[in-house]
Amino acid sequence: MTSTMDLPTQRDTDSLTTTPDTDIPPSDLDRAAPADAAPDGDTSSSDGEDTALDELSDEDRAALHATWDAEIDTIVRADPHTVLLAQNVRATDAEADEDTTANFKTHGVKTAVNGYRDYDTGAIVVTEGQRRVLNAREAGCTVPVWMKTPPPADERKATIERIVNQFIENEPALRRSLTLADTARALQQLAAFNLKPAGIARKLALGRKGKTYVENVLRAGQSELALKASERYDLDLLQAAVIAEFDEAGDTDTAKELILTARTAPNNFAQLAERKRTERADQQRLAALTEDLTEELTAADVTIFDTSLAGHHGDARSLDRLRPTPEHEPHTELTAEDHASCPGHGAWIETDHHDEQGNQIPVAVYGCADFLAHGHALSYAPASRADFTPAPTSTGIPNDHESSDDEDAAEQADEVAAARAAHAAAELDRRKAAIIRKWVIQNNKDWDASAAPRREWLADLVQRKTAPQGAQMFLALQKAHGGYALRRAFERNHPLAMKLIGLQVGATLADLTAKVAKAPTAGKATLYDLFLTLCAIEADLSRNTWRNPWGSAREYMAAIIGWGYPASDVERKVVDPETEQEVIAAQLGDLPTDPTSDGGTTAEGDEADGAEAPDDADHAEVEDPADDPTAVVDDVDSAGADDQNDTETDHADGDAADGTGPEPVKQDTNVEAELTGPAI
Numbered sequence: 001m002t003s004t005m006d007l008p009t010q011r012d013t014d015s016l017t018t019t020p021d022t023d024i025p026p027s028d029l030d031r032a033a034p035a036d037a038a039p040d041g042d043t044s045s046s047d048g049e050d051t052a053l054d055e056l057s058d059e060d061r062a063a064l065h066a067t068w069d070a071e072i073d074t075i076v077r078a079d080p081h082t083v084l085l086a087q088n089v090r091a092t093d094a095e096a097d098e099d100t101t102a103n104f105k106t107h108g109v110k111t112a113v114n115g116y117r118d119y120d121t122g123a124i125v126v127t128e129g130q131r132r133v134l135n136a137r138e139a140g141c142t143v144p145v146w147m148k149t150p151p152p153a154d155e156r157k158a159t160i161e162r163i164v165n166q167f168i169e170n171e172p173a174l175r176r177s178l179t180l181a182d183t184a185r186a187l188q189q190l191a192a193f194n195l196k197p198a199g200i201a202r203k204l205a206l207g208r209k210g211k212t213y214v215e216n217v218l219r220a221g222q223s224e225l226a227l228k229a230s231e232r233y234d235l236d237l238l239q240a241a242v243i244a245e246f247d248e249a250g251d252t253d254t255a256k257e258l259i260l261t262a263r264t265a266p267n268n269f270a271q272l273a274e275r276k277r278t279e280r281a282d283q284q285r286l287a288a289l290t291e292d293l294t295e296e297l298t299a300a301d302v303t304i305f306d307t308s309l310a311g312h313h314g315d316a317r318s319l320d321r322l323r324p325t326p327e328h329e330p331h332t333e334l335t336a337e338d339h340a341s342c343p344g345h346g347a348w349i350e351t352d353h354h355d356e357q358g359n360q361i362p363v364a365v366y367g368c369a370d371f372l373a374h375g376h377a378l379s380y381a382p383a384s385r386a387d388f389t390p391a392p393t394s395t396g397i398p399n400d401h402e403s404s405d406d407e408d409a410a411e412q413a414d415e416v417a418a419a420r421a422a423h424a425a426a427e428l429d430r431r432k433a434a435i436i437r438k439w440v441i442q443n444n445k446d447w448d449a450s451a452a453p454r455r456e457w458l459a460d461l462v463q464r465k466t467a468p469q470g471a472q473m474f475l476a477l478q479k480a481h482g483g484y485a486l487r488r489a490f491e492r493n494h495p496l497a498m499k500l501i502g503l504q505v506g507a508t509l510a511d512l513t514a515k516v517a518k519a520p521t522a523g524k525a526t527l528y529d530l531f532l533t534l535c536a537i538e539a540d541l542s543r544n545t546w547r548n549p550w551g552s553a554r555e556y557m558a559a560i561i562g563w564g565y566p567a568s569d570v571e572r573k574v575v576d577p578e579t580e581q582e583v584i585a586a587q588l589g590d591l592p593t594d595p596t597s598d599g600g601t602t603a604e605g606d607e608a609d610g611a612e613a614p615d616d617a618d619h620a621e622v623e624d625p626a627d628d629p630t631a632v633v634d635d636v637d638s639a640g641a642d643d644q645n646d647t648e649t650d651h652a653d654g655d656a657a658d659g660t661g662p663e664p665v666k667q668d669t670n671v672e673a674e675l676t677g678p679a680i
Contacts, residue, residue, distance in 0.1 A: 080141075087162070094130060096137070097135070098208065102208075103205035104205075105141070115146070119150060127165060127166065128166055180240055190203075208463075219244050226255070227240070243255045274452050275449035289362050302345065305367065309369070316370065319334045322376045324376060325375055326386045344371070346366070347365060348364070348367065352438075352441075354441060435583060435584055436583065450570060457560070464527060470563075475530060489532070497531060549574040549577060
């Protein structure tokens with residue numbers, strides 16, 4: 001008798017790996033089958049328990065077969081150690097795992113496996129559900145078996161049938177798991193009964209990371225934006241929880257930027273979230289310092305210029321671009337003290353400066369609101385001139401003086417051209433310096449933010465059972481080299497490794513040694529060796545690593561990337577460094593870098609009055625929303641991808657080109673269209 005219905009089976013979430021019948025994982029069908037197996041598969045005695053099947057009479061054997069026939073299409077509970085596993089298409093992850101074993105210890109096996117009775121031996125053979133059997137063996141609980149008819153005698157047909165059934169059993173496309181929203185609602189209902197995350201995790205037997213999992217689900221469930229983004233863009237739980245964190249804190253712009261990053265550059269997600277957390281605290285500190293500086297300037301009767309007043313072109317200029325008067329020699333310094341009595345004296349408050357520790361700080365940059373009106377001159381202007389405007393030639397001169405006038409005009413033109421070229425070169429150097437400074441500051445922030453996700457990955461790595469492929473060669477090369485990082489870790493008793501492996505504060509080297517000594521297998525011992533070595537190199541990394549990586553740092557980053565670490569863009573610079581020349585070329589684009597290439601004008605083709613190329617080295621400008629990479633998702637109800645593209649085009653020669661604007665997140669046009677279309 002064969003059932004026409006199909007019992008729901010436990011979902012195996014690991015990916016399916018099929019191998020041909022000539023190269024499949026071994027089953028345990030060839031082990032000694034229990035000739036005295038009870039008909040119902042349990043450990044209780046039966047009529048035929050003490051009698052070998054081949055010794056039974058025809059009458060008794062027929063009765064036993066009749067009993068087994070009656071099992072078909074029913075559920076029997078069997079000892080997982082007595083059932084046999086058929087060959088299986090699953091080769092990868094075909095073993096017990098800690099989380100499932102822990103769940104079975106608490107709840108037992110809730111979903112039956114599929115199997116049949118071998119009428120020649122009496123053994124139960126499981127065809128679908130090998131992982132449930134293996135975990136049940138570890139958990140020490142029985143396994144429910146939905147008994148099927150034995151396979152056909154034709155080996156070819158039987159094998160085809162087995163492979164098809166096992167494929168259907170494990171194919172994720174045929175199953176639908178709970179959505180994050182459904183999971184969140186379920187856990188919220190449990191939390192409503194005053195169950196804490198740890199208690200919920202225990203009741204659900206979620207394993208070692210169960211508490212963290214429940215916390216993340218509950219956090220994600222508090223944000224409608226996170227839940228809908230998760231469902232729409234297939235974000236993982238951790239991403240949804242982080243997005244909810246910022247959304248619930250009122251920082252919706254960052255939440256949307258994280259959604260975009262998760263879709264377009266997921267390797268940068270963790271690093272971006274960590275950087276935003278740091279920036280949130282830094283902004284509070286910076287706001288307080290800016291308020292103090294504002295009060296200080298106000299008390300000193302210094303006019304504070306609005307950021308809409310540019311200090312690098314037009315009437316207003318910063319003092320470092322001016323000299324006291326046209327009569328002063330070019331490049332004569334104009335100090336803030338000397339300029340204090342000028343009616344145009346004032347200062348911009350800029351917040352893009354950093355102290356020696358790399359902390360962002362506000363700085364007062366002094367300047368003049370109208371340098372021409374108050375008698376000053378551009379620092380590079382020719383002698384006796386305030387700017388680069390050529391002096392007018394004389395009029396009404398007799399003809400015999402025309403040649404002399406032409407010579408004077410030519411000489412004057414050469415003088416102005418030389419001054420303009422020097423001025424343009426200085427401004428270009430300012431731009432290059434600003435680009436590099438911004439590049440260093442931004443990547444330093446990103447590098448600092450990358451440490452936490454990278455070390456969390458190392459902490460997870462040591463929880464595995466064996467070291468990843470290639471670990472032995474990596475270890476051999478590191479030990480042969482015996483670099484400074486390893487020696488320092490040995491001398492300091494591996495402080496980072498002890499922290500990441502979970503030892504309590506105050507643990508000693510003896511505690512670490514005892515833990516390593518308990519490695520159950522040679523593979524685990526190798527994993528410990530790898531972990532200690534990686535932690536030693538990790539502890540030696542610094543802010544300078546991304547910019548000037550040394551040998552062991554490159555080998556370390558290349559190795560962990562190869563072992564599955566999703567390195568962010570700044571971390572990948574360790575393996576493939578970026579040069580200052582490449583950064584400058586990328587920012588300047590096709591703008592001329594030779595100050596004389598356009599006839600002596602500046603890189604931006606300034607007017608004759610000495611208007612200068614935009615430069616953020618010393619002055620903050622009004623931020624245009626188009627320069628913000630999150631502008632694409634600022635208003636998901638109404639903004640469009642075309643608007644974003646148009647805005648970027650309009651500002652192609654502005655802040656984004658000269659390195660003064662925020663570095664945009666790499667975006668995908670299709671994703672932008674999705675994010676800016678219907679409301680999330």
